[in-house]
Amino acid sequence: MNKITAEKLEGGDSFLVFSSASMLKENNVRLVREIQDLQYQIIMITFNQPSPILKRTYAKNNLDLEKIIFIDAVSKYALGTLPEDIDRAVFINNPRNLTNLSVAISEMLKEFSGTRTCVVLDSISTMLIYLSSEDISKFTHFMTSKMAILGMPGFLIAVENGLNPVLMTHLSTFTSEVIDFTAPNEG
Numbered sequence: 001m002n003k004i005t006a007e008k009l010e011g012g013d014s015f016l017v018f019s020s021a022s023m024l025k026e027n028n029v030r031l032v033r034e035i036q037d038l039q040y041q042i043i044m045i046t047f048n049q050p051s052p053i054l055k056r057t058y059a060k061n062n063l064d065l066e067k068i069i070f071i072d073a074v075s076k077y078a079l080g081t082l083p084e085d086i087d088r089a090v091f092i093n094n095p096r097n098l099t100n101l102s103v104a105i106s107e108m109l110k111e112f113s114g115t116r117t118c119v120v121l122d123s124i125s126t127m128l129i130y131l132s133s134e135d136i137s138k139f140t141h142f143m144t145s146k147m148a149i150l151g152m153p154g155f156l157i158a159v160e161n162g163l164n165p166v167l168m169t170h171l172s173t174f175t176s177e178v179i180d181f182t183a184p185n186e187g
Contacts, residue, residue: 003034004031004034004035004038004179005038006038008153008177009035009038009040009118009153010153011153011176012147012148012150012151012152012153013148013153013175013176013177014144014147014148014153014154014155014156014174014175014176015153015154015155015156015175015176015177015178015179016155016156016158016171016172016175016177016178016179017031017155017156017157017158017178017179017181018158018159018160018178018179018180018181018182019123019157019158019159019160019181019182020159020160020182021125021159021160021162023181023182024048024122024123024157024159025049025057027157027181028048028049028054028057028120028122028157029057029058029061029063030181031120031155031157031181032044032058032063032068032120033061033063035118035120035155036063036064036067039116040067040116040117040118040153041067041068041069041112041115041116041117041118042067042068042069042117042118042119042120043069043070043071043105043108043109043112043117043118043119043120044068044069044070044071044120044122045070045071045073045101045105045119045120045121045122046070046071046072046073046074046122047073047074047095047121047122047123047126047127047129047130048074048122048123048125048126048157049074049122050072050074050075050078051070051072051075051089052075052084054070055070065088066088068088069088069089069090069108070088070089070090071089071090071092071101071104071105071108072089072090072091072092073092073094073095073101074095075089075091076091076092076093076094077092077093077094077095090104090108092104095127095129095130095131096130096131098131098135098138098139101139102139102142102143105119105143105146106146109146109147109150109152112152113150113152117152118152118153118154118155119143119147119152119153119154119155120154120155120157121140121143121154121155121156121157122157123157123158123159124136124140124156124157124158124162124163124167124171125157125158125159125162125163128162128163133163133164133166133167136167137166137167137170137171140156140170140171140174141170141174144156144174144175145174155179156171156175158171160180160182
């Protein structure tokens with residue numbers, strides 16, 4: 001299934017979303033749009049693009065930035081300092097620091113618990129630059145378990161064919177469904 005529906009989100013499940021590498025940015029926008037169309041706010045955990053760049057992309061695509069909060073794992077690491085645009089964002093010092101990332105996620109999940117909020121992690125494939133498959137497996141298991149307990153849906157974006165078989169198996173067991181955005185947009 002390629003369309004996000006209210007029924008899917010209401011169960012608090014997590015989903016593995018596949019995108020082609022060439023369409024990753026466009027599919028990120030597509031996913032955010034579909035989630036916002038269902039009246040959910042989003043906690044966007046970004047390894048792939050710094051939050052200021054994502055904000056510009058979302059603004060160009062008429063997405064509601066007031067309904068998105070970022071946990072940015074790349075900006076501070078890339079710049080060595082905080083970016084100028086720090087509104088509605090939490091910054092992690094280093095994308096390898098899963099402890100700080102886990103704390104930031106836990107605080108956000110607690111803050112938004114009981115609301116129509118969902119978590120998007122973009123992208124598992126980019127995390128592989130900084131972390132081992134084993135560490136990513138442990139981290140995503142922690143994250144999806146915590147979200148499931150809170151009844152909060154989540155999406156893990158990955159590039160198709162960009163994951164090793166063991167990591168793919170783990171992610172498939174932590175998520176309820178695979179959503180294939182490699183196919184043309186149906187609507």
